[in-house]
Amino acid sequence: MPQKLHAPLIKVQDLLVGYGSFILMRDVCFQVNAGDIFFITGGSGCGKSTLLKVLMGLKPPSQGHIWYGQDDFWASPIQIRNKIKRNTGVLFQSGALWSSMTLAQNVALPLQQYTTLSDDAIYELAKLKLALAGLAGFEDYYPSEISGGMRKRAGLARALALDPQILFLDEPSAGLDPVSSRHLDDLILELRDTLETTFVIVSHELDSIFAIANNSIFLDNQTRTIQAKGDPKVLRNDPNTPLCALNFLTRGAAAKQATT
């Protein structure tokens, strides 16, 4: 059932993430609302992808809570966690398609596992999802037979297989040419408007961020926490935005201005 637009969908409270004794980020608090195109951004190595893994349920946090509606994800039993996962789709940085299956089989697998549709209906649906991602006619290709950009789009088609309420995208534009990147942005906007899908995107592509984001957090690798949050277009023009975030959002222009 689609959530009411702008209702809180994911709530992150006092999250502490690390590897062993190494703390990657602390005091992470933010909220993603239904229908948001939410960007997690920041410099290289600040822990964006790790935070996404924690949100997706692939890595437990050291401390803190992630609420999906009324459910505290990491405190819930595995059945509830799997139920939440079924409502989410993931596009990995490399596509992460299952290499032993064709593109259609990749998209069809979640449908086979979680629906009672006939094989024919599943194949038709898989074709439709691939066409939506611009891969009509490539149903019977294996991941090794297509380009990196196509793999990424096939990954998006697979992430859309179960019509998820939330889509997590890890660096969706990385490795894509500017035109493909813009097409992907358009596709994200279209999916948000038509299917009311909420997007949580890890990226540092400023063009995409300013083109489609309506909410964001900026992670800083010096302080290892969130330095700024809100609409990036507003943050860019807000004099109260911390310099490191401003510097990032203005491609370093803020730092140059501050030193002259």
Added chain:
Amino acid sequence: MNQPPLSVTCTHIGQELTVTLGGSWHLGAPKPPSYEEALNTLATGELSKLTLQAPQLETWDSSLLVFLVQLVRIAKTRHIPINEQLPVGLQRLLTLAFEVKEQQGAKRSSHGENFFAQVGDKVIHFFPALCDLLLFLGQVVTALWHLFLGRATMRRQDFIACIHECSLQALPIVSITNLLFGLILAFVGAVQLTQFGVQVYVAGLVGIGMLRVMGAVMVGIVMAGRVGASYAALIGTMQVNEEVDALLSFGFSPVEFLVLPRMLALALMVPLLTIYADMMGILGGYLVGTLLLDLNPLEYLNATANMVDFKHGLIGLVYATMFGIVIAISGCYHGIRCGRSAQAVGIATTTAVVHSIVGIIVMTAIITIICNALGI
């Protein structure tokens, strides 16, 4: 074009040391004795000032920077003021070398490299590793229970592909190894038995040896190298490519999806391959017996049928089933727990094969002791 060699001139006047750098500095250039002399004088001399200058410097690279960093570090440690009269670019790099702070907590804590520290490290990590293996075994048992209830996410196509990989595709290598092993067993036996004129007992030796244990052991070792390694490499590569994460992101269990079909395929196919391997081994013994020991073909087959009890074949199948499970668990466990680099895949593959073979030998010993205790 000939470049002037690098030069280091030390001038020690009173309590002031002046180091003058010149010539062309590149990483492969031989260093003059004054290079070490400058470092030693700075480290041990009674000094109140260090002057660095480079009026005749031609070209330079990181080798010069390394030298300057050493000098500046010693001077800073000994609280000797530095008067830098260096080119601007060099000064900037030198400032950068000392001013860029490392990220707090980023540096790895250095572990003791000595023998005892390494042994201690292994002991400390042994029990968590054992617990992890037990956790994995628990997941496998849960997956089997889900399969029994019809709720497992194992795909039929994957199971059939695994059956194909560890049965038909393995036939040629199983044939050749077991045929030759039967030949070897017959030859070894014949050396003693011909002395007593009872060559016909070669048939019993080969038949019982192959059926009871050796057929299964040979198949186990071949399958550990062939299939166990491929499972570890395949699942390890899936781990590197985030394919396992993709399974988890949909709420699929990697154990049900990847381990279960492989374990079932091996547990079913290794016993069948063992029956085939036993026949190939007996064929090897038959060739030696009839062609080299001058035994009558019918006599050899008759002796095999009389001396080899059916129970030996059944015990052989118990060995084979256990070996299949050991190989699958070892291959899949090391694949699932593989790190995220090409090197990690290599390590996972090697470890999977080694552990499979050790597991086969340990399992052989356990079953043999049990059979002996039960008198079968």
